[in-house]
Amino acid sequence: MRILVLGGSGFVGRAAAELAVARGHDVTVFNRGLHDPVAGVTTLVGDRSADGGLDALRDGTWDTVIDTWSAEASAVGAAASLLSGRAAHYVYVSSRSVHRWDPGHPPLAEDSPLADVDDPGYAGDKLRAEIATAAFDGPVLLARAGLILGPYEDIGRLPWWLNRLHQGGPTVAPGPRDLALQYIDVRDLAAFLLDAAGRHGPFNVVSPPGHTTMGELLDVANEVTGGHADLRWLPGEDIVAAGVQPWTQLPIWLTPEAGYAFMHQGDVSKAIAAGLSCRPVRDTVTATWAWLQTLPGGAPQRADRPAPGLDPQVEAKILAS
Incomplete structure (x- = not known):
């Protein structure tokens, strides 16, 4: 196939370009x-946020377009319009954040209520882009990814844990150990994007709930990085009471109050059913x-x-207490 990746050098786009090559x-x-650039690709240069930034795309035809844009929706609309008639299929990498946050009604399916279209933040950007x-x-597939992990991650969640565990010593581990997690390896997301040519509509593209647990993730990560860390499992309520913010200060981990069901269920x-396959956490x-x-x-x-x-x-203060 002739594939156009809008992006293609960072995280999701890079994984998609590598796999396609x-x-x-x-x-x-x-x-x-x-x-x-990824070896073996043809690179077109342009800035989607600038006037005339899409000029490099005014010629050419493709079977599939994979769009990884995550900012202003107008850039997605401009690309979608420009490529109409010259591409057979459009895939937009969206987010499950487009759904309305409602901790009382998990799990979220594709037809669950959506966020406010006027939301000025990330959820609004993604929804307006959809x-x-x-x-x-032509047919448009909306790949609503959740937590994305794997090589090339530029958010820093799994890299932070790996570096912290490699550093070693007593380490705060947010409980419970059996907390079920849901995420997608970026390479599995890339495979789904490429294999979904012709499909249309929204798809929640993330592993089944409980694909791994917080305990398995940190135990495997500690082993892989050398086994230097002494994991000190603490109740989540104690960690929150110490002023720690789930998700940001202790990445991946969430409490019920902070949106655990929204992200992990x-x-x-x-x-x-459409063919998504998820590799083991050890591989990631x-x-x-x-x-x-x-x-x-x-x-x-x-x-x-x-x-x-x-x-x-x-962290030292929490451990000391």
Whole structure:
């Protein structure tokens, strides 16, 4: 197939471009040219947020477009309109955040209520972008991903845990150990995006609830990084009482009050029926750690997202108490 990846050099887009090249597809990526390209792709350079930024896309035809944009919806609408008639299928990497946050009614299926379209934050951006894909004149798949982990992660959640466990010593581990987690390895997400050509409508693209647990994740991560950490499992309520913010200061982990059911108990039966396959957590952890070892400057961090992690002094205080 002829595949166009809007993005293609960061996290999700890079994984999709790599897999597409490995499968023998003809791959074009369109981005600002700020990162080294995936070997084997054709790179078109442009800035979607600038006037005339899509000019490099005015020629060419493709079988599938994979759009990883996560900011202003107008950029998605402009690309969808420009590529109408020149691409057979449009895939937009959206988010389960487009759903209305309601802790009392999990799990979230694709037809669950949506957020306010006027929401000024991330949820609103993603929802408005979904609506903007209507400018495309063919089938559009809305891949509503959840927590995405794996190599090239530029949010810093799993990289923070891996670096912290490698550092070793007494380490706060947020309980309970058997807390069920739901996420998607970026390589499994990429495979779904490529295999879904022709499908349309929304799909929750994340692992089944309970694909792993907080205990398994941290135990495997500790083993893979050298076994240096002494995990001290503490009740979640005690950690929150110490002023720690779930998700941001202790990445991946959530409490019921902070939206655990929203993030980790979604209904993914539709995507599973469509062929979504999820690899074991050990594979995700091992591949991410191997990738981190190739980065002398540390893991990349998106400028539009806060760096996650718990301050060492705060952690020491919690452990001492």
